[in-house]
Amino acid sequence: MRRRWLNLDSPVFEIIFTMDLLRRKEGSGGRVLVLAVVFGWCLGSVSCFGQNLDSELTFLLQAGKSECFFQTAIKNGTMEVEYQVISGAGMDVDFTIISPEGVHLIFESRRSDGVHVVEPTVEGDYEICFDNSFSHFSEKMVFFEIIIEGQAGDVTGDEEWPGLEEPDGSLLEYKLDDIRESMDSLHKRLERSRQMQTVLRAFEARDRNLLEDNLWRVSFWSCASVLVMLCVALTQVYTVRKLFDDKRRVCS
Amino acid sequence: MMLATPAAGVVLILAWIYPSHALYFHIGETEKKCFIEEIPDETMVIGKYRTQLWDKLTDSFLAATPGLGMHVEIKDPDTKIILSRQYGSDGRFTFTSHTPGEHQICLHSNSTKMALFAGGKLRVHLDIQVGEHTNNYPEIAAKDKLTELQLRARQLLDQVEQIQKEQNYQRYREERFRMTSESTNQRVLWWSIAQTLILIVTGIWQMKHLKSFFEAKKLV
Numbered sequence: 001m002r003r004r005w006l007n008l009d010s011p012v013f014e015i016i017f018t019m020d021l022l023r024r025k026e027g028s029g030g031r032v033l034v035l036a037v038v039f040g041w042c043l044g045s046v047s048c049f050g051q052n053l054d055s056e057l058t059f060l061l062q063a064g065k066s067e068c069f070f071q072t073a074i075k076n077g078t079m080e081v082e083y084q085v086i087s088g089a090g091m092d093v094d095f096t097i098i099s100p101e102g103v104h105l106i107f108e109s110r111r112s113d114g115v116h117v118v119e120p121t122v123e124g125d126y127e128i129c130f131d132n133s134f135s136h137f138s139e140k141m142v143f144f145e146i147i148i149e150g151q152a153g154d155v156t157g158d159e160e161w162p163g164l165e166e167p168d169g170s171l172l173e174y175k176l177d178d179i180r181e182s183m184d185s186l187h188k189r190l191e192r193s194r195q196m197q198t199v200l201r202a203f204e205a206r207d208r209n210l211l212e213d214n215l216w217r218v219s220f221w222s223c224a225s226v227l228v229m230l231c232v233a234l235t236q237v238y239t240v241r242k243l244f245d246d247k248r249r250v251c252s
Numbered sequence: 253m254m255l256a257t258p259a260a261g262v263v264l265i266l267a268w269i270y271p272s273h274a275l276y277f278h279i280g281e282t283e284k285k286c287f288i289e290e291i292p293d294e295t296m297v298i299g300k301y302r303t304q305l306w307d308k309l310t311d312s313f314l315a316a317t318p319g320l321g322m323h324v325e326i327k328d329p330d331t332k333i334i335l336s337r338q339y340g341s342d343g344r345f346t347f348t349s350h351t352p353g354e355h356q357i358c359l360h361s362n363s364t365k366m367a368l369f370a371g372g373k374l375r376v377h378l379d380i381q382v383g384e385h386t387n388n389y390p391e392i393a394a395k396d397k398l399t400e401l402q403l404r405a406r407q408l409l410d411q412v413e414q415i416q417k418e419q420n421y422q423r424y425r426e427e428r429f430r431m432t433s434e435s436t437n438q439r440v441l442w443w444s445i446a447q448t449l450i451l452i453v454t455g456i457w458q459m460k461h462l463k464s465f466f467e468a469k470k471l472v
Contacts, residue, residue, distance in 0.1 A: 055274065055275050055379065055380075057275070057287050057378075057380070058287060058288040058289065058290070059285070059286065059287050059288065060286060060288070067277070068277065068278070069275050069276070069277045070275065070276045070277065071275050071276075072276075125276075141288070146275065176401070179401065180401075180404070183401075183404050183405070183408060186408055187404075187407065187408060187411065190408065190411040190412065190415065191411070193415055194411070194414070194415060194418070197415065197418045197419075197422070200422070201290060201418070201422065201425075204422070204425055204426070204429070205290060205354075207429065208425070208428070208429050208432070211429065211432050211433055211436065212432060214436055215432060215435065215436045215439070218436055218439055218440055218443070219439060222439070222443040222447070225447060226446070226447060226450060229447070229450060229451060229454065230450070230454070233454040233457075233458060236458065237458055237461055237462065240462055240465075241462075241465060244465070244466070244469055244471070
């Protein structure tokens with residue numbers, strides 16, 4: 001039982017499958033062309049089950065605006081959404097997830113980060129919205145990640161890379177299956193590590209932006225403070241002098 | 253077989269530019285949308301997009317947009333433009349980073365209408381893949397003649413290499429973070445000392461100046 005590995009491979013897997021098909025079916029060119037087009041189109045537009053999809057984006061959300069992103073989900077899958085505000089004055093944003101039927105599944109007001117899991121998902125487009133309308137001046141940089149998993153458990157997928165040679169494993173087939181299982185589990189865990197790294201990177205970016213803001217603020221206010229002090233000193237001296245100047249002399 | 257090549261070609265093209273399970277979002281005709289990708293150096297990034305135009309007559313999104321292209325602009329962490337090209341309504345752009353940091357990917361349609369009159373809405377399906385996700389494994393297998401297990405091992409190696417690159421980049425960022433933090437602390441310290449000195453000096457100057465002023469006025 002082999003599991004699918006990369007989501008991007010599936011249309012390409014289709015190429016190999018189709019080429020194999022073409023090799024075998026001699027003399028039915030027209031039908032094969034139609035088959036190829038339909039297959040390529042279908043596989044492109046239908047999400048294959050058992051896959052692990054992951055999209056992450058970082059974007060700038062202007063003050064007073066709202067941005068929405070749509071993600072297509074399959075039936076009975078899992079969708080995990082994680083977001084974080086990495087830059088901006090208040091470091092918070094309104095977050096909403098709307099299901100394909102129009103139900104507001106999750107609404108969070110003025111949060112700086114969050115993780116949500118929608119399970120099981122219905123077939124359709126989920127809408128994920130970030131709202132910065134409460135802020136009039138500060139623009140926020142928001143990072144979010146969507147991880148979609150197909151049906152967990154039994155995945156009777158087709159061969160991942162069928163056109164390839166296999167080592168002569170008839171005697172060692174059971175051993176090869178063990179190796180494949182552990183490689184598969186390793187692959188999944190490495191993907192998860194990568195996702196964790198992405199999240200940590202977002203945290204670090206947020207802290208770094210905050211620190212750079214602080215540095216700028218410290219420099220600015222120090223200069224302003226020094227200028228104010230000097231102005232006040234000069235004004236004081238001038239005022240006192242003014243009091244004792246002119247024709248209005250105090251007794252000399 | 254005469255039709256084998258075009259058939260394979262069609263499927264290849266569809267697979268090449270079709271961001272199948274991607275996110276999509278709406279963008280105005282003259283609006284520019286930017287995304288930020290923070291990546292280590294020598295990392296390849298492939299972005300695929302597909303656009304659909306809102307049709308007022310049928311009140312839905314058309315399957316393909318004739319004539320409307322997208323302009324893609326990519327800036328490196330030093331805000332230098334590394335890619336600025338026009339693509340069709342479906343396209344694929346790729347770049348490799350040479351400096352680690354925040355790269356900015358901006359998309360806007362090449363509509364020539366003015367912002368006030370362009371009321372159209374575009375639906376853009378976007379898929380950005382970074383690092384070893386950009387590798388085309390069946391192609392690598394064909395080129396290096398690998399068996400299935402060898403290919404899987406290669407994939408695992410690529411994954412680990414990418415994780416390692418991210419870790420190194422994380423270390424570099426942490427170092428920069430520490431430098432900024434120390435610089436801030438230094439600044440706070442020196443500015444406090446400087447301000448105290450300025451206050452003392454100003455106070456002494458004020459006293460001396462007023463004393464000499466009053467003495468000159470024969471008040472003291």
